[in-house]
Amino acid sequence: MIDDRRFAKPESAVLLIARDTVTRIGKHAWNVLPQEACGYLLGRADLGEVHAALPCSRSAMRDSHADRWNGIDAHLAQAESVAALFDLQLVGFYASLDIHFDARPAPDFPQVAPAQSLLLVYRASCCHSCSGISLQRNGTAVTSEDYKITQGRRINAAISRKRIHAAWRASIGDIDYSRQDRPPA
DSSP states (O other), X not given: OOOTTTTOSOTTSOEEEOHHHHHHHHHHHXXXXXXXXXXXXXXXXXXXXXXXXXXXXXXXSTXXXXXXXXXXXXXXXXXXXXXXXXXXXXXXXXXXXXXXXXXXXXXXXXXXXXXXXXXEEEEEOSSGGGOEEEEEETTEEEOGGGEEEOSSSOSOTTXXXXXXXXXXXHHHOOOOOOOOOOOOO
16 A cells, blocks of 8 residues: 655655666657656655656657546556565656646646655656756656756665666566557557
């Protein structure tokens, strides 16, 4: 079950995000662009850390954001199980946004998100170096002073992103990274 006490540290506490996590989210976003990517964030709520991103799905059509959280609720239990294998928790969600589509609203929390979770939005621009992230924690925007991306790839050398992603793929199978529109069923 999702721990509703996530990120219960004082609001002044700095959120620490593994650089590898942001890189993984960016790769997922750029692989499916112009569609939007979405997935889960795993970490340690008590320490205010985000260690890994689990890619879930993508929107079906490039001009539709209605299915932005496609598959999030269907794989929630598997994401929590994978997190538990590595003594982590499901601490939030991520989504990507192509900033060249002005008509698209920015992602909001998926309906399955508890009140105390993190939302990371990867904003894809003209290239990787011009792209960036924005964060919300507990429904409030997180300023750049309130989070830090690690200099090294990981926060803790004992937590292996490769092992986490191998367990994730074994749990849900291959992720659709194609850029092709899928007509609604």
